[in-house]
Amino acid sequence: xxxxxxxxxxxxxxxxxxxxxxxxxxxxxxxxxxxxxxxxxxxxxxxxxxxxxxxxxxxxxxxxxxxxxxxxxxxxxxxxxxxxxxxxxxxxxxxxxxxxxxxxxxxxxxxxxxxxxxxxxxxxxxxxxxxxxxxxxxxxxxxxxxxxxxxxxxxxxxxxxxxxxxxxxxxxxxxxxxxxxxxxxxxxxxxxxxxxxxxxxxxxxxxxxxxxxxxxxxxxxxxxxxxxxxxxxxxxxxxxxxxxxxxxx
Amino acid sequence: xxxxxxxxxxxxxxxxxxxxxxxxxxxxxxxxxxxxxxxxxxxxxxxxxxxxxxxxxxxxxxxxxxxxxxxxxxxxxxxxxxxxxxxxxxxxxxxxxxxxxxxxxxxxxxxxxxxxxxxxxxxxxxxxxxxxxxxxxxxxxxxxxxxxxxxxxxxxxxxxxxxxxxxxxxxxxxxxxxxxxxxxxxxxxxxxxxxxxxxxxxxxxxxxxxxxxxxxxxxxxxxxxx
Numbered sequence: 001x002x003x004x005x006x007x008x009x010x011x012x013x014x015x016x017x018x019x020x021x022x023x024x025x026x027x028x029x030x031x032x033x034x035x036x037x038x039x040x041x042x043x044x045x046x047x048x049x050x051x052x053x054x055x056x057x058x059x060x061x062x063x064x065x066x067x068x069x070x071x072x073x074x075x076x077x078x079x080x081x082x083x084x085x086x087x088x089x090x091x092x093x094x095x096x097x098x099x100x101x102x103x104x105x106x107x108x109x110x111x112x113x114x115x116x117x118x119x120x121x122x123x124x125x126x127x128x129x130x131x132x133x134x135x136x137x138x139x140x141x142x143x144x145x146x147x148x149x150x151x152x153x154x155x156x157x158x159x160x161x162x163x164x165x166x167x168x169x170x171x172x173x174x175x176x177x178x179x180x181x182x183x184x185x186x187x188x189x190x191x192x193x194x195x196x197x198x199x200x201x202x203x204x205x206x207x208x209x210x211x212x213x214x215x216x217x218x219x220x221x222x223x224x225x226x227x228x229x230x231x232x233x234x235x236x237x238x239x240x241x242x243x244x245x246x247x248x249x
Numbered sequence: 250x251x252x253x254x255x256x257x258x259x260x261x262x263x264x265x266x267x268x269x270x271x272x273x274x275x276x277x278x279x280x281x282x283x284x285x286x287x288x289x290x291x292x293x294x295x296x297x298x299x300x301x302x303x304x305x306x307x308x309x310x311x312x313x314x315x316x317x318x319x320x321x322x323x324x325x326x327x328x329x330x331x332x333x334x335x336x337x338x339x340x341x342x343x344x345x346x347x348x349x350x351x352x353x354x355x356x357x358x359x360x361x362x363x364x365x366x367x368x369x370x371x372x373x374x375x376x377x378x379x380x381x382x383x384x385x386x387x388x389x390x391x392x393x394x395x396x397x398x399x400x401x402x403x404x405x406x407x408x409x410x411x412x413x414x415x416x417x418x419x420x421x422x423x424x425x426x427x428x429x430x431x432x433x434x435x436x437x438x439x440x441x442x443x444x445x446x447x448x449x450x451x452x453x454x455x456x457x458x459x460x461x462x463x464x465x466x467x468x469x470x471x472x473x474x475x
Binding site for chain 2: 002003004005006007008009010011012014015016017018019021022023025026027029030031033034036037040
């Protein structure tokens with residue numbers, strides 16, 4: 001347990017040198033590395049924080065956009081629904097109008113078909129009636145009926161008004177005029193003479209030539225044609241007249 | 250135990266303690282150079298150990314003194330590292346711990362004493378530092394001086410006594426008990442070496458930080474009493 005002065009002084013110097021050596025070779029390099037690593041870690045953390053903040057901001061931005069998009073989508077959907085409803089309403093109205101028009105057209109067509117059918121049935125009935133009447137009158141007719149109708153014609157011609165008589169006289173006085181007298185049966189000579197006299201009284205001295213014809217299609221009675229003027233006094237003409245009258249309503 | 254002069258330089262006897270210290274200095278310098286020549290941002294196994302040791306020293310100092318002045322980490326850290334290696338030298342056959350030499354422990358204690366005043370004066374100024382000897386009353390001046398000297402002396406003697414007695418006990422056990430019996434004593438030697446190094450370095454740190462913060466403590470105490 002001695003205190004050696006040389007050792008004491010040398011140990012002080014040795015320790016101070018060792019402090020300098022370790023400070024230079026150990027503490028400073030290691031602390032520098034630690035500081036660099038801390039700085040790198042701090043920079044990484046700062047970068048991570050910035051990225052996190054950036055990500056948060058982007059997230060908030062995206063959420064805002066999503067919210068806006070949802071609103072826009074809802075608005076667009078409502079607008080589309082309204083347009084669809086309006087279009088559906090328009091289409092339904094147009095369809096209803098078309099259906100109504102088609103229904104009316106079908107009703108008109110149906111009515112027309114019914115009318116045509118009724119008219120056809122009516123015409124058929126009139127034709128059958130006329131045919132039946134003609135057949136019946138043909139069996140009932142004969143020279144006596146022709147004579148009787150001729151007498152009635154003579155009476156009617158004699159009873160013509162002056163106006164009609166003048167018109168008939170003008171017709172008989174025309175150049176190339178010819179009187180065609182058609183009867184269902186041949187008329188007796190006496191009756192022919194009476195007709196000539198009556199016609200002469202109507203046409204005066206200029207009585208045109210006369211031609212008598214027989215047409216059993218007249219059934220009974222006679223038909224007198226003088227140019228544009230014709231006197232229809234036959235049963236066939238009367239039946240045709242009646243048929244046309246019934247058909248015309 | 251033999252602290253004989255190994256050789257002489259200019260008439261001064263170079264003892265075994267000094268030679269062992271030089272060997273430790275070379276060893277620590279080489280280890281530090283090897284350990285720090287390829288430091289990388291991604292540390293390997295040895296770099297992790299090295300960084301862990303240095304950072305532990307730094308954290309221990311900052312736990313006592315949050316803002317250590319420049320050079321304090323190197324000084325206290327060197328106390329710890331050197332004393333650990335010096336204490337453990339004793340377990341190598343044929344070598345003895347330099348710290349069982351009172352000359353070395355006294356030199357270290359004197360460095361602590363000087364460091365307390367150096368860092369205290371740098372932090373508080375000469376007047377501010379010397380004023381703490383007159384606090385709380387000038388009557389306390391002799392007691393402060395005795396305290397400074399006694400704690401410096403205790404630093405030197407504590408380390409010297411513990412290491413010397415430990416090695417002596419190990420030697421006695423080895424002589425009495427044979428080869429295998431001293432193994433537990435050697436384990437105790439390792440633990441004691443670490444504990445004594447920690448105590449010396451921590452006391453040095455406490456003394457230095459006390460010298461740095463004493464002026465601030467006095468000022469705060471005055472402000473509190475006014």
